[in-house]
Each structure stands twice: as structure tokens, then as C-alpha cells.
Amino acid sequence: MQSKDFLSNLSSIDNALFFKFSKLSKNNLMISISYFFSKSGDFSSYLIFTLIAFQIQNAHLVYLIKLVFIAMLFERPLYFIIKNNIKRHRPFQAIPGIKNLIEAPDKFSFPSGHTSFSFLFASLCIYVFPEFTFLFLFWAFSIGISRIVLGVHYPGDVIAGAILGIITSLVSITLFNFNLL
Numbered sequence: 001m002q003s004k005d006f007l008s009n010l011s012s013i014d015n016a017l018f019f020k021f022s023k024l025s026k027n028n029l030m031i032s033i034s035y036f037f038s039k040s041g042d043f044s045s046y047l048i049f050t051l052i053a054f055q056i057q058n059a060h061l062v063y064l065i066k067l068v069f070i071a072m073l074f075e076r077p078l079y080f081i082i083k084n085n086i087k088r089h090r091p092f093q094a095i096p097g098i099k100n101l102i103e104a105p106d107k108f109s110f111p112s113g114h115t116s117f118s119f120l121f122a123s124l125c126i127y128v129f130p131e132f133t134f135l136f137l138f139w140a141f142s143i144g145i146s147r148i149v150l151g152v153h154y155p156g157d158v159i160a161g162a163i164l165g166i167i168t169s170l171v172s173i174t175l176f177n178f179n180l181l
Contacts, residue, residue: 010156017155018091021148022098031101034146038102041114041143046121064128071120071172075164079113082164086110092151102150112153112161115144119165127173140165 024030039045046068053061088110092100105113122140126133144158153161 014154014156015095018095018148021145021155022091022151024149025101025151030149033142034149035102037139037142037146038114038150040139041118041146046117060128064124067124067128067169067172067176068121070176071124071168072117074171075116075120075168078168079111079116079161079164082111082160083108083113088154088157090152091154098151100151102152104152109153110157110160111164112144112147112157114147115140115153115158115161116165116168118143119162120169121165123166123169124172127169 024034050065050068053065083106087108090100090104090107090109092098092104118140122136125136129136140162144153144162147153147158148155
């Protein structure tokens with residue numbers, strides 16, 4: 001009974017936080033900023049970055065791409081397993097009156113894939129280019145917040161996505177640096 005109460009309380013907190021963030025979706029400037037950050041976390045953005053990185057042929061960028069690829073081998077399957085087992089409906093599906101302001105890439109919301117991959121990428125970028133830590137963290141957090149503002153995720157989805165991304169980036173660094181692959 002206690003675990004059910006805990007989950008119910010957690011869901012209540014998540015809903016309350018979602019409604020606080022959803023107030024931002026009433027502001028057209030905030031919607032535009034959120035749309036920009038959300039789109040910057042689409043797969044196509046990472047693909048463009050990868051193609052540019054290989055053209056530049058900078059050793060640090062090539063190292064980063066290798067780390068991202070290794071992390072992705074763990075993150076994407078875990079993400080899909082979690083998402084398709086939890087099957088949490090998105091806010092616009094579950095809460096009457098909530099509209100999605102951007103097209104959701106799939107049916108379920110937990111965890112946030114955009115947030116997971118942005119934190120994976122940002123964590124690895126920070127590892128390779130620590131002088132840009134603030135910039136990478138700002139970008140990753142902005143993607144997560146944008147997904148809430150645009151009505152496709154709850155704050156809990158974003159937090160879980162960030163944790164998944166950070167953990168898989170640490171696994172990637174460890175495996176690569178200790179030649180465990």
C-alpha cells in the first residue's frame with residue numbers, strides 16, 4: 001500500500017509541476033524559444049553535427065563522436081525498453097484541455113528521448129570540451145524544459161531522461177577509456 005501511495009504522490013507532484021510549466025506555453029516568445037530548443041534535439045541535428053565533425057577531422061571531435069556512438073548503443077535500447085514497458089501517456093493525451101504544441105515522435109512519454117539524448121550528448125561534450133560546460137548544460141536543460149512547455153512531457157519524464165543520458169554517457173566513457181569494448 002505504501003508504494004501505491006508513493007507513486008500517487010509522485011504523480012501528483014509531477015502534474016503540479018507540469019501545470020506550472022504549462023503556464024509558459026501561453027507566451028508566444030516562450031513557445032518559439034521552446035520550439036527552437038526542442039528541434040535542436042532532433043536526430044537530424046546530431047546527424048548534421050556528426051557529418052561536420054568528420055569533415056573537420058579534429059581529433060577531439062572524432063573522439064567525441066566515438067563516445068556518442070558507444071553511449072547510443074546503450075541508451076537507445078534502454079530508452080525503448082523503458083518507454084514501451086512503462087507506457088505513460090503524454091500530457092496532451094491524459095489531461096483534458098492540454099494541447100501539444102509540437103508533434104510527439106511516438107505514443108508514450110516516459111522517459112523523454114529528446115532529453116535523454118541531449119544529456120548524453122552534453123555530458124560527453126563536457127567531458128571532451130570542459131571549457132564549454134555551461135553552454136552544454138544550458139542547451140540540454142533547455143531541451144528538457146522545452147518538451148514540458150510544448151505539452152509532450154511531464155517534468156518526471158524529463159528528469160528520468162536526463163538521468164538515463166548521463167548514466168549512459170558515463171558507461172561510454174568508462175568502456176572506451178578502459179578498452180572494455
